[in-house]
Amino acid sequence: MVDQTTVSKLxxxxxxxxxxxxxxxxxxxxxxxxxxxxxxxxLDGLEEFARNEAANLELPPNFDEEVIDKACFQIMEVVExxxxxxxxxxxxxxxxxxFELHDPLRALIRKVIGDQARVLISxxxxxxxxxxxxxxxxxxxxxLIGTPATDAGNMLVAPLAGHxxxxxxxxxxxxxxxxEQRIRxxxxxxxxxxxxxxxxxxxxFGMNDLGISIVQxxxxxxxxxxxxxxxxxxxxxxxxxxxxLYAYEYLLAPSGYPQDLNYPxxxxxxxxxxxxxxxxxxEVDGEVYERWKEKPVDSRRRDMFxxxxxxxxxxxxxxxxxxxxxxxxxxxxxxxxxxxAPVLSAFEKGVPYNGKASLGAIATAGWNYTxxxxxxxxxDEEKERRLVNDLMLKTIEVNEYNSRIANA
Amino acid sequence: MLSVVQIFERLNPxxxxxxxxxxxxxxxxxxxxxxGGTSVDLRLGRWFRSFRQSQDRYYPLYHSTEKQRSTxxxxxxxxxxxxxxEEFVLHPNRFVLGVTLEWLSLPADLSGYVTGKSxxxxxxxxxxxxxxxxxxxxxxLTLELANVGEVPLVLSPGMEVCQIFLHETAxxxxxxxxxxxxxxxxxxxxxxxxxxxxRLHGRTVDDSPAE
Numbered sequence: 378m379v380d381q382t383t384v385s386k387l388x389x390x391x392x393x394x395x396x397x398x399x400x401x402x403x404x405x406x407x408x409x410x411x412x413x414x415x416x417x418x419x420l421d422g423l424e425e426f427a428r429n430e431a432a433n434l435e436l437p438p439n440f441d442e443e444v445i446d447k448a449c450f451q452i453m454e455v456v457e458x459x460x461x462x463x464x465x466x467x468x469x470x471x472x473x474x475x476f477e478l479h480d481p482l483r484a485l486i487r488k489v490i491g492d493q494a495r496v497l498i499s500x501x502x503x504x505x506x507x508x509x510x511x512x513x514x515x516x517x518x519x520x521l522i523g524t525p526a527t528d529a530g531n532m533l534v535a536p537l538a539g540h541x542x543x544x545x546x547x548x549x550x551x552x553x554x555x556x557e558q559r560i561r562x563x564x565x566x567x568x569x570x571x572x573x574x575x576x577x578x579x580x581x582f583g584m585n586d587l588g589i590s591i592v593q594x595x596x597x598x599x600x601x602x603x604x605x606x607x608x609x610x611x612x613x614x615x616x617x618x619x620x621x622l623y624a625y626e627y628l629l630a631p632s633g634y635p636q637d638l639n640y641p642x643x644x645x646x647x648x649x650x651x652x653x654x655x656x657x658x659x660e661v662d663g664e665v666y667e668r669w670k671e672k673p674v675d676s677r678r679r680d681m682f683x684x685x686x687x688x689x690x691x692x693x694x695x696x697x698x699x700x701x702x703x704x705x706x707x708x709x710x711x712x713x714x715x716x717x718a719p720v721l722s723a724f725e726k727g728v729p730y731n732g733k734a735s736l737g738a739i740a741t742a743g744w745n746y747t748x749x750x751x752x753x754x755x756x757d758e759e760k761e762r763r764l765v766n767d768l769m770l771k772t773i774e775v776n777e778y779n780s781r782i783a784n785a
Numbered sequence: 786m787l788s789v790v791q792i793f794e795r796l797n798p799x800x801x802x803x804x805x806x807x808x809x810x811x812x813x814x815x816x817x818x819x820x821g822g823t824s825v826d827l828r829l830g831r832w833f834r835s836f837r838q839s840q841d842r843y844y845p846l847y848h849s850t851e852k853q854r855s856t857x858x859x860x861x862x863x864x865x866x867x868x869x870x871e872e873f874v875l876h877p878n879r880f881v882l883g884v885t886l887e888w889l890s891l892p893a894d895l896s897g898y899v900t901g902k903s904x905x906x907x908x909x910x911x912x913x914x915x916x917x918x919x920x921x922x923x924x925x926l927t928l929e930l931a932n933v934g935e936v937p938l939v940l941s942p943g944m945e946v947c948q949i950f951l952h953e954t955a956x957x958x959x960x961x962x963x964x965x966x967x968x969x970x971x972x973x974x975x976x977x978x979x980x981x982x983x984r985l986h987g988r989t990v991d992d993s994p995a996e
Contacts (some may be wrong), residue, residue: 412866472864476831480868726888727923727967730809760966767969771888771925774831774969776808778886778943781869 385445386438392452400424400751409467412476415483415495417520417663423459426515430455451581462513465521465608469499473529477770479738480777482535485616486520486542489707490549497523498538502528525628532769533537533747536624536740539613546612547605550703556604556695563691564597564688567684574680581680596681600688602639603626604696607689610646611653615704619661620740622650623748626665633670638678638685643669649693657711662748712738720772721745727764729771733780736773743769786823788954795892806951807890807923813912824928824948826902830925830944831882832970833873837861844855846975849986860973873940875910875932883928886943890923892966897927897951905946909934912947919952920954 403424411417433448468474475498483496495518504525513521522538524531547553568575568589578592580587613621632643641649647666654661674682703709710737720742723730730739746765747753753762787795793814797807812825839861848854862882867873875881891897894917901912913929928947932938940946 413868471867476866476868565792722808726802726807726890729808729809729888731811764967767924767967771809771969772885775888777869778810 381442382438385440385442386447388445389434389436389438391588392449393431393434396452396455399460399463400431402428402460403427406463406467409470411774412474413479414478415497415519418495419462419497419516420628421465422516422519423462427455427459430478446522448584458513459515462516462521465499465501465523466497468501469497469524469531471500472526473526474498474500474531475535475770477774477777478532478535478538478736480643482522482538485736489542489709490520490545493518495519496522498527499534500523500524502526508735509745528628530766532740532766532773533620533743534624534628535736536613536617536620537628539616539621540609541611542616543612544605546594546703546707547608552608552696552699552703553601554607555599555699558694559692560597560600560688561593561634563688564593564600564684567687567691568593568596574684577680578684581677596684596688599638599685600679603641603689604683604692605644605681606640607649607693608696608700610650611700612704612709614650614653614659614686615657615709615711617715617737618659618741619654620737620744622654622661622665623744624740625650631668631670633672635672636674636682638681641689642671643693644671647658658713659711660714717745723772724765724768727768729768729775731775731779734776739769739772739776786950788823789817789821789825792951793823795895804892804894806892806895807888809888810886812887824950826945826948827889827899827926828886828943829928829940829944829946830886830969831867831869833865833867833883833969834862834882834973835865836880837863847979847982848975854978857975862973864970866943869942871941873942874937875930875940877909877932877935878939880929880931882973883930883940883946884969884971885926885928885947888923888925888967888969889918889949891918891920891951893920894953895951896920896922896954897949899928899947899949901947902945908938909936910938910940917950918949922966925969927968927971 406420407417428450433451436445436448438445440658479496479498483494486494486496497519499521501523504523513519520541522541524534524537525550525614528534549619568578575589575592580598582588582592582595584591610621617624629643634643636642640646647669651661651666653659711757716735716738719737720730723744724742730742736741743765747762750758750761753765792806794800795804796808796811796814797805800806808825808827812827840862844860845853848857865873873881896917898918899912899916901910906912908933911931911933916926916929918926926947926949930940960961
């Protein structure tokens with residue numbers, strides 16, 4: 378018969394070795410040349426978190442087996458979940474990244490979620506738009522912004538950071554709490570309005586009428602997730618103006634991905650963004666909204682998609698009201714044509730803009746230049762493409778320089 | 786050669802397009818004009834490029850054939866980004882490329898040169914001497930920085946590191962030297978193809994030896 382104490386002893390030993398190896402990786406990373414202090418502070422935070430978790434392994438081998446197994450499992454989870462972030466931090470040191478973005482992006486994030494906010498910008502080898510985890514419990518004040526490794530230095534994709542900032546605003550400004558009651562109410566109404574559909578959903582869940590609260594809860598949660606994505610899009614648009622849509626198109630068009638219940642359909646997202654840009658008076662080239670593809674929803678899931686869709690539609694008005702209130706409180710103003718024109722004019726002369734300009738105005742000017750030149754994708758346009766990127770990043774740096782001098 | 790006052794007249798946004806100089810971020814005009822003279826100080830930027838030790842036995846500064854040119858492998862270098870408020874230490878006998886913080890853009894009728902600041906030179910920091918700046922140049926100036934002194938030197942982005950002198954060219958340049966050439970980082974490039982040198986080495990365009 379196997380001695381359970383020996384099993385416990387080995388399991389605890391392996392868990393200790395794994396967490397020690399994780400801590401050793403942190404030590405190795407400290408030797409890297411970090412472009413900004415936030416990355417070192419992130420390592421401090423991860424180390425403290427890991428050491429606290431390691432303390433849970435201080436158990437004698439003859440202790441309750443369940444407790445030991447739970448402690449070992451927790452270590453396994455910690456190491457697996459956080460190793461990914463060590464990679465993220467390591468890739469942040471690569472000079473392919475646009476380091477000039479860090480300070481202005483952090484200033485923007487501090488404005489919307491508080492002075493304690495810190496930012497990690499890095500490149501992702503397995504980048505999937507909008508699905509990057511926004512933050513982790515062990516680093517509560519850090520906003521993580523992942524860019525595709527191939528475009529890490531490309532300032533034109535930076536506006537998509539607005540979506541990640543949007544998620545932080547959603548959390549920090551209690552969007553979910555404020556909308557929850559309305560979502561519950563609309564969910565009940567939507568399910569009551571079409572009994573046959575609700576019956577099919579109950580069948581799909583394998584439940585009788587008593588299971589309605591589970592169906593309601595599932596639909597409400599999905600609707601909440603979709604509303605968060607919509608809010609993050611709209612906040613991205615508010616911060617970065619038309620450049621948000623251009624970057625969105627650059628990375629995602631023509632789409633054609635399978636639909637996901639956690640996200641509104643691409644066409645719906647574009648439609649909502651179009652409505653909002655018109656409402657805010659943001660000038661956007663109409664081509665952006667054209668020819669987006671969608672895979673049809675799996676017939677077995679069609680009912681769930683339609684219910685969630687209707688709940689989201691019914692909650693758009695309170696969501697817009699909350700957005701207006703929040704963006705007004707935060708003084709988040711979309712870049713105007715007057716903000717963008719002088720930056721574009723400087724770029725057309727081949728020089729960075731020396732005046733004060735928001736990230737949104739700079740990115741939109743860069744996009745306007747690029748779109749006027751049909752995307753600058755020609756073999757003979759490589760120099761010009763690089764120049765526009767350098768002009769945008771230099772303008773960002775000049776703004777930081779001027780701001781530091783003015784505020785000193 | 787332009788005086789400081791003349792340089793700042795041309796820096797004015799209202800100056801005609803064909804004679805306007807751009808220096809971004811703008812230098813402190815009051816300080817420069819009060820000091821007088823004929824140069825404008827420029828500051829150190831945040832990007833550096835250092836040279837790595839390599840397994841290569843040597844590095845050719847010219848290419849014998851077109852094939853060599855097309856398969857050219859860049860020198861083994863490493864880029865560094867130093868935020869404002871941080872430092873870069875240049876050790877004795879080490880060489881690094883830096884860049885001016887300012888983006889400089891010249892009109893067709895001006896050229897100039899960049900020199901180090903004597904106050905830094907006296908401490909052992911040498912910057913490429915009298916590097917030419919052509920009409921229509923646009924971009925950040927790459928600076929060759931060498932510590933020829935005895936102690937490590939601490940550099941920090943934003944410090945005044947060099948000065949530019951500008952003068953009018955006899956006839957306005959009609960070339961395209963500045964078109965899309967601007968860069969914000971220090972770059973390392975080999976000299977451009979030199980047909981006379983190729984002929985001297987007995988090579989024709991298709992690389993076959995000349996008869």
